[in-house]
Amino acid sequence: MTERGRVLFVDDEGAMRLAVSQWLTLAGFQVSTFASVEAVLAKISREFDGVVISDVKMPGRDGLDLLGVVTQRDPDLPVILVTGHGDVPLAVEAMRLGAYDFLEKPFVPERLAESVARACEKRRLVGENRRLRTSSRHDLATRLIGTSAAMEKIRADIVDLAGTGLNVVIVGETGSGKELVARCLHDVSGRSEKRFVAVNCAAIPEAMFEAEFFGHEAGAFTGAIQRRVGKFEFADGGTLFLDEIESMALHLQAKVLRALQERCVEPLGANRVVPVDVRTVTAAKLDLRDAARDGGFREDLYYRLNVAEIRLPPLRERKEDIPLLFESYAHRAALAHGREPRSLAEVQLHDLMAHDWPGNVRELRNAAERFALGLGVSLAAAPPAAGVDASLQAQVAAFEKAVIEAAFVRAKGEVAEVMRLLGLPRRTLNEKMARYAIDRHRHQRSAENR
Structure with a gap:
């Protein structure tokens, strides 16, 4: 029989754990049972691709406690609560807190299996959507x-x-x-x-x-x-x-x-x-x-x-992207024309960062293609991203931030390499990163996606 989904079942009564495990196993589900909330929590994460079923009334932490923790870890993980007490207000409260379903004991196996099947299908769709979104984000980062x-x-x-x-x-x-x-x-x-x-x-x-x-x-x-x-x-x-x-x-x-x-x-x-x-x-x-x-x-x-x-x-408002964009376009152009990829000199990088790029990415791509063909980088300097109406201090700060961001791009987010490229001690670099809200982890993630 094809497995229909994974189930974590929590109940302090051994007989109930055995019965539910047998019912759901016969229905095609893979079942793991637990006697306490603490025991099952170790198995629950955003990566778990199944469903949680829990009794409400248990010694110590109960089913509502479990529901609260699961909702914090992953609000899209279905939790089915069961109880032996006919308590309508409790059922209403459980659904308000995010329970997928609420069953009153005794329940027929078919009713439980039906609820679990629907919950597993929901979880499958959530997982599929998350994988597609992750894949899409990675693909988009390369384009x-x-x-x-x-x-x-x-x-x-x-x-x-x-x-x-x-x-x-x-x-x-x-x-x-x-x-x-x-x-x-x-x-x-x-x-x-x-x-x-x-x-x-x-x-x-x-x-x-x-x-x-x-x-x-x-x-x-x-x-x-x-x-x-x-x-x-x-x-x-x-x-x-x-x-x-x-x-x-x-x-x-x-x-x-x-x-x-x-x-x-x-x-x-x-x-x-x-x-x-x-x-x-x-x-x-x-x-x-x-x-x-x-x-x-x-x-x-x-x-x-x-x-x-x-x-x-416009490109002038996201200058920290210029080195990575230029490098990518130049590399593609070199491969297309059978040339060896070339590296930018510091003075050339300075010219790129100082230019205002009125033609935006299209102009940058043309400049990168010329560079790849050995025609150099010849650009007229322009005011930094802060704009000509900004104070000198603001313009200098904008340029300094762009240069540090460019170094992080070249260093793939490695702080030690940025220190070497810019000739800065660690404390000074940390202060400037804090001042300009520069996140090195963002550059590391970008390097991994390339």
């Missing part, structure tokens, strides 16, 4: 490179949104990586087996808009020799990425809104509608909320598209 708090939040947001199916708006400057974020969102979602269709709205002439988005039949207009599937239909079941959505004319926005509301499109020249199921991920260089308020964007379309939002900070 969305960076150890800054901003990048960690973006990766977490992607994982959180991936399973929801919600429409998402990504806001960021040119070159900040909006399409990459959109692709990552698609790839970790349940739509990953279907197409990711990217459309640059600014590149489509108004006269061709309907044909491009909704498709057309053969003969629908001059030059329409054969039927063409539009972007909506082509992305059916997958993700439709609308880049530079702010450039779309208002009357065309109305057509997109209708397609999203009706979940269907009508190709040009057709007398039928085509059902479509797409998730939209939209990118904009400006705040669509402001554009809608000013009349430059349809407010109803904004609320349809912007169920959730991801904001990408």
Whole structure:
């Protein structure tokens, strides 16, 4: 018989432990029994993939105590409580505290087995979801490179949104990586087996808009020799990425809104509608909320598209990510062109950290590719991340933090190596880490994911 799940059963009565163990074993479960709360607690952790069943009334710590500890360790671990006392208030209190089920003795074996089966299935789904989230976070760390708090939040947001199916708006400057974020969102979602269709709205002439988005039949207009599937239909079941959505004319926005509301499109020249199921991920260089308020964007379309939002900070606001990004792009470029990977000199790293990067990640990637080909790093210096309006002290502090973060990236989080690179004693480095809230463990985790 295939094992249906693991069960930890706690009861101070030996006869009850034996009976329940036999019932559930015959039902296909793997059962371990315990005479006290203290004994079973040693077996319970977030990694435990089964279910806990406990009697409520026991000498010493009782079932409610156990429920409280389990809830603290892992609120997603199902706990089934049983009691020989017909106590409705107790049952209500147990469910309020988070019990999965509450059974009154005597109960028939089938009723217990049914409850355990449902609880085991819930636990299995929780474990599967956690494994997927862990895997997704690791995969994202190799694609969305960076150890800054901003990048960690973006990766977490992607994982959180991936399973929801919600429409998402990504806001960021040119070159900040909006399409990459959109692709990552698609790839970790349940739509990953279907197409990711990217459309640059600014590149489509108004006269061709309907044909491009909704498709057309053969003969629908001059030059329409054969039927063409539009972007909506082509992305059916997958993700439709609308880049530079702010450039779309208002009357065309109305057509997109209708397609999203009706979940269907009508190709040009057709007398039928085509059902479509797409998730939209939209990118904009400006705040669509402001554009809608000013009349430059349809407010109803904004609320349809912007169920959730991801904001990408410009590279100048996350300078601690620059060394790791540059190293990654340079290494890839060297491999692509058959060159030996090269290391940055300190003065070159200084130039990278001082540059303002108006072109964001796209500009950085181009610089890394030039460096990999032996063309050097030639960049105009720019004010540090604190900005020209900040005081000299604030600008110096921002630059110092960025340099220390860069050293941690190069040293893969090893403090001794950072001390060597920067020529700092341990006490001074510790003081600066505390002052700038630098977490070396974050860089160690990032190095492990690379």
